Amino acid sequence: MRGRSISGKRSIVVTHFVSLWCRSLRWRTIELVSAICQEISRMSRNIPPLNAIKAFESAGRLGNLSGAAIELGVTHGAVSRQIAILEEWLGVRLFAKSGRGVALTAEGRDFLAETTKLMDGLSIATDNLIKQDRPLLLRVNAPQTFAMRWLIPRLPAFSALHPNVEVRLAASIQPVETITDPFDVAIRRGSISAASTPFLAETCIPVASPSLLARQPVEEVRDFEAHTLLHAESVAHLWLDWLKLAGCPGLRGRAQLRFEPLYHSLQAAIDGVGIAMGPSALVAADIAAGRLVPLFPAIPLAMNDFHLLIVPGRDPGRNRQMFRRWIEEEGARND
Template structure:
């Protein structure tokens, strides 16, 4: 008896749009227009006889039926891709070029990559560090990560806040219980995010407060390492210092006064969304959700 199967192109378009929660991002991944994705989703909805997305303004949200169908469609498409890969010569090394800011790479991404490599041994990750605009490095990456949106087609995956951080040994010598106690400490600045201290002090209501001294570094990871070594107090983005706080190398000060920061986003250039890029995208979303659950 012949199978009753929905149109494959429509399923691919829906699965991509559902995974990104964005028609525009799906269009970028599949290398087609926004309108083409919308038409394919409508074809699938008509074929199934049910709505898969709720459309609100320019955004979309999966319906209950849409969430269930997305789960099955993703599993089946991944299985089909894996079967094709095996028949075409078995597991092959697939190079995945990631471009990300240096501090993020060192303090968040690298510590987690071993788990990714164990789960996906056939994907060879190559990292390069940069904070240049992505249009200046086009052609040199498969997936780029930056703090803040990179146009309409980037996807947020990791949210952050920021508070001052210091080594526990430093705080034993010179405790900090009030914001004004910071005047007895050296404040550590990173030129790559030079406004963090001032923004936090504005939030705390002490715009003109200054430390007893200032130390300035170019990259953020230098200021964080200086804080770990007891040289002073630095501004610590939550995702980038979480491991140090858990290990007792740093203490978060004034956690009830968190400074909101832009989310980290990833961007995949049109035509670069191969299967191994999609695997890494889903992994990033899972890792980001595990560390900083996003509101529904």
């Protein structure tokens, strides 16, 4: 019994010793990992947030925050916030107010020279990495009706000419400076900015389906009083402007139907629901196919041209330039 008791005590002592040893080893391991992490932290590059760098470099290179917002596909406020973050991180002012805009400080000019050099180097490295046989991405932002009725039917021709360019089309009519998703080319009716170029001229006249006119002919403008007039809220002024031009400013149809997008009112006209205002370029295919009939073509209402804007950057990009040349040729062919 005594021997068994001594053996048990030894076992307890050994177990306790092993436990203390393991606990000591665990703490030493934790201390070692902590020391390694601290060393890595000390060795890390002292680099500000990259989004802030991009915003500063773009604004400094272009000379204003609005241009940077368009280039980066973000809002003016987002660029301003990123620059504020960078200034706080660096502890120096990079921009100072100058009239209604901003100007680089001396520190900002020095920092811009280095950041532009680094961003250009990164751009070159990226271009070298992306082989020429990979698709070139082209992001186009355009109004929905224009995209559906004019651009999309023509895109196969562009793809046949430039099979290595991948077009990604997004539909929007919001001002380009408020678009949050990145884009390379923007298309809008009317001038977008001093840098945008017109490529497609248009006029507007009433249009209706042959079946509707067979049931209820239109010989003069006053005949519209017996018809349903179709309106698009995105261009709500078209009927008012055209009726005034035609000398019947107070005319109202038998009924009014209103749609949000223009293409809904045009589709309703094709379906024989009523008479719509048809922008010439957007209804040309339907008129040629006999789906719509132009009414009073001798009284065309002038409209703003469609404009194209290439997002400003270091390099216009050969895919963007190819698209601009192509769409200008298509627009001229439409005249």
